Amino acid sequence: MAEKNNRKLCIIASKGSLDMAYPPLILANAACMSGIEAHIFFTFWGLDIITKKKMGKLHVATVGNPNMHPWFHIPTLIGALPGMSALASWMMRREIAKLDFPPIPEFVEMVADAGTRLYGCKMSMDMMKLTKADLVEPAEVLGAMEFLEISEGAQTLFI
Amino acid sequence: MGVLDAVKFDAEGYMVDPHEWTPEIAQAIAESLGITLTDRHWVVINFARKEFETNGEAPTLRRITKMTDVGTKELYELFPGGAAKVAAKISGLGKPTGCI
Numbered sequence: 001m002a003e004k005n006n007r008k009l010c011i012i013a014s015k016g017s018l019d020m021a022y023p024p025l026i027l028a029n030a031a032c033m034s035g036i037e038a039h040i041f042f043t044f045w046g047l048d049i050i051t052k053k054k055m056g057k058l059h060v061a062t063v064g065n066p067n068m069h070p071w072f073h074i075p076t077l078i079g080a081l082p083g084m085s086a087l088a089s090w091m092m093r094r095e096i097a098k099l100d101f102p103p104i105p106e107f108v109e110m111v112a113d114a115g116t117r118l119y120g121c122k123m124s125m126d127m128m129k130l131t132k133a134d135l136v137e138p139a140e141v142l143g144a145m146e147f148l149e150i151s152e153g154a155q156t157l158f159i
Numbered sequence: 160m161g162v163l164d165a166v167k168f169d170a171e172g173y174m175v176d177p178h179e180w181t182p183e184i185a186q187a188i189a190e191s192l193g194i195t196l197t198d199r200h201w202v203v204i205n206f207a208r209k210e211f212e213t214n215g216e217a218p219t220l221r222r223i224t225k226m227t228d229v230g231t232k233e234l235y236e237l238f239p240g241g242a243a244k245v246a247a248k249i250s251g252l253g254k255p256t257g258c259i
């Protein structure tokens with residue numbers, strides 16, 4: 001009955017808005033739950049998801065975001081008003097909590113505990129003047145070439 | 160004749176009828192998966208069974224870690240090879256469908 005699972009999932013998380021931070025974490029967590037090895041490479045704005053100072057303050061963009069669901073669709077001009085992004089972020093946090101999905105910092109800790117390997121993109125970190133100490137434990141710092149080596153033979157997703 | 164001979168499983172190894180489950184069956188399934196059940200495994204299994212009997216469905220891993228004293232790391236150590244799937248198999252519950 002026992003079977004060995006050789007599948008591997010590698011995700012490149014390139015966006016740091018609240019709505020785009022969840023998909024890589026949900027997929028990596030689902031992979032771990034089903035015995036699939038999971039890796040997430042956080043690059044560019046995606047780095048915010050594992051940056052200690054930013055991870056708890058991710059926002060939903062209300063201007064120039066075509067992905068707004070009708071129930072909180074906000075016209076661009078209204079979305080530009082002060083406080084609108086905070087309001088949309090608050091609404092999204094509330095809806096996500098209803099589904100029992102944890103807030104981002106807790107979710108990152110959960111996927112790491114579940115065995116997902118987390119990597120900060122070295123080049124993005126240099127650009128944003130970040131060091132390993134700015135990233136959450138147990139994230140590692142990795143170059144693009146090394147990530148490609150890790151992702152050999154894996155199912156790779158760019159989010 | 161082994162305990163599992165009379166038990167029906169689907170193609171993926173989940174029990175077809177969760178109501179047929181007994182602790183002896185759990186023990187035998189765990190053994191077939193190479194796992195020796197300890198008290199900590201039973202905390203998870205008993206909670207999952209209780210939830211199933213109350214709500215008719217298996218709890219998500221997040222619910223298990225919130226409602227018992229078994230944390231995420233320990234849960235994955237107890238049920239290696241995909242905690243959600245392995246714990247569901249041993250608890251005699253169907254394939255888990257929750258996303259968390």
